[in-house]
Amino acid sequence: MKLTxxxxxxxxLVAVFAVVLGALLLGNRRGTEGTSAGVSEASVLRDDTHLxxxxxxxxxxxxxxxxxxxxxxxxxxxxxxxxxxxxADRITFxxxxxxxxxxxxxxxxxxxxxxxxxxxxxxxxxxxxxxTQTQWGESSESQEALxxxxxxxxxxxxxxxxxxxxxxxxxxxxKGDFNEGIDLGVQxxxxxxxxxxxxxxxxTYDDLTARIDAALAQ
Amino acid sequence: xTSTGARGAHVDTGTPPxxxxxxxxxxxxxxxxxxxxxxxxxxxxxxxxxxxKFQLLADPSYRPSCSINPxxxxxxxxxxxxxxxxxxxxxxxxxxxxxxxxxxxxxTLIEAKALPRWYWRCLVIGLFAGAVLVHWLIFQSLxxxxxxxxxxMVVWVVTMTAxxxxxxxxxxxSLSASSRTVKNIVALGxxxxxxxxxxxxxxxxxxxxxAFWDYWSxxx
Numbered sequence: 068m069k070l071t072x073x074x075x076x077x078x079x080l081v082a083v084f085a086v087v088l089g090a091l092l093l094g095n096r097r098g099t100e101g102t103s104a105g106v107s108e109a110s111v112l113r114d115d116t117h118l119x120x121x122x123x124x125x126x127x128x129x130x131x132x133x134x135x136x137x138x139x140x141x142x143x144x145x146x147x148x149x150x151x152x153x154x155a156d157r158i159t160f161x162x163x164x165x166x167x168x169x170x171x172x173x174x175x176x177x178x179x180x181x182x183x184x185x186x187x188x189x190x191x192x193x194x195x196x197x198x199t200q201t202q203w204g205e206s207s208e209s210q211e212a213l214x215x216x217x218x219x220x221x222x223x224x225x226x227x228x229x230x231x232x233x234x235x236x237x238x239x240x241x242k243g244d245f246n247e248g249i250d251l252g253v254q255x256x257x258x259x260x261x262x263x264x265x266x267x268x269x270x271t272y273d274d275l276t277a278r279i280d281a282a283l284a285q
Numbered sequence: 286x287t288s289t290g291a292r293g294a295h296v297d298t299g300t301p302p303x304x305x306x307x308x309x310x311x312x313x314x315x316x317x318x319x320x321x322x323x324x325x326x327x328x329x330x331x332x333x334x335x336x337x338k339f340q341l342l343a344d345p346s347y348r349p350s351c352s353i354n355p356x357x358x359x360x361x362x363x364x365x366x367x368x369x370x371x372x373x374x375x376x377x378x379x380x381x382x383x384x385x386x387x388x389x390x391x392x393t394l395i396e397a398k399a400l401p402r403w404y405w406r407c408l409v410i411g412l413f414a415g416a417v418l419v420h421w422l423i424f425q426s427l428x429x430x431x432x433x434x435x436x437x438m439v440v441w442v443v444t445m446t447a448x449x450x451x452x453x454x455x456x457x458x459s460l461s462a463s464s465r466t467v468k469n470i471v472a473l474g475x476x477x478x479x480x481x482x483x484x485x486x487x488x489x490x491x492x493x494x495x496a497f498w499d500y501w502s503x504x505x
Contacts, residue, residue, distance in 0.1 A: 073480055074479055076477070092501065095502045096502075255352030255354065
């Protein structure tokens, strides 16, 4: 069958598009391979990871990658608070920032929590975010003013809080968690790792305690 | 969506009688098949979107985890306010409009000249309004909701392709009453009929790739 020039041009355009896209993706992969080889392999728990519970032996390590604006994380939050209360001092439970780009305020919320942690109020602000998420989540406007009132309520020094919230180092700290999450294969939130192994999405309380008990028994 | 059938001008029922050299037009067979096929695809996509919307309403507690995957994002396209622009799910508009498109395509396949020019004018106006809505939805999806929905993308492509071919057909049907310039434009469009939708689809694909580049590069 003889092709019309019209069809030939169309097919050629599609082919060019596919080749350019393939080249871009391939170039991108080469780039990331080069950098990740330089900084050694990704680790689930870092020295600067915020811990909600610490076990002296560090035998069982649970890490949650979370987003303060994510509804699924809010749904998971009561379970995680229960786990934290019941396994306090028996497991090490750390949380890491994974602000999903499509959420308007998740990056800001993460920086607010990180800034609060500089004044020793990580846990309080972490809880505050989930307690109030239904008020500010899914909004397309910046919630900076509201978050500032949270800081005031917690009795933070507002001058240092403002400075920390806009400190590039704080933004870097959040971005660092996010990037390492990507390297670990995190695709969404909440994502849980138990002793370095990624757990199935949204485990129930019973499922999670069974896994933790099994790990503790080892 | 690209078709090489333009040469299949063996059915001349739709080619208007012209004096002298007959300008090249898109065969009504091509137009009929594209409208019927596009209408069927668009109808299927709209029906699925409508049914899924009902299921979402029936179980509001359903919470998929929040994902950086733009296709499976929890900032679900369906539950966004933009998905119910006129107070009801947009997909209901699609169910009605694509049914008309499907019927028009089938009628054109049976009898190329069955439908009068005023009908094609109305169809093109309707499709143009649909195309305006589609471009607004594309913008919202890529830059505001920042998520994709595969069925919506089917609707985008079908609407634009149908608009293009319906316009070409209207041009061909109006040839006898048109000036030389219009005839040249219609002939140019008919001669490159698959190029226009191809360029449009690739442009939107480029915007999608660049808007969600962070995600695509994690897949490589």
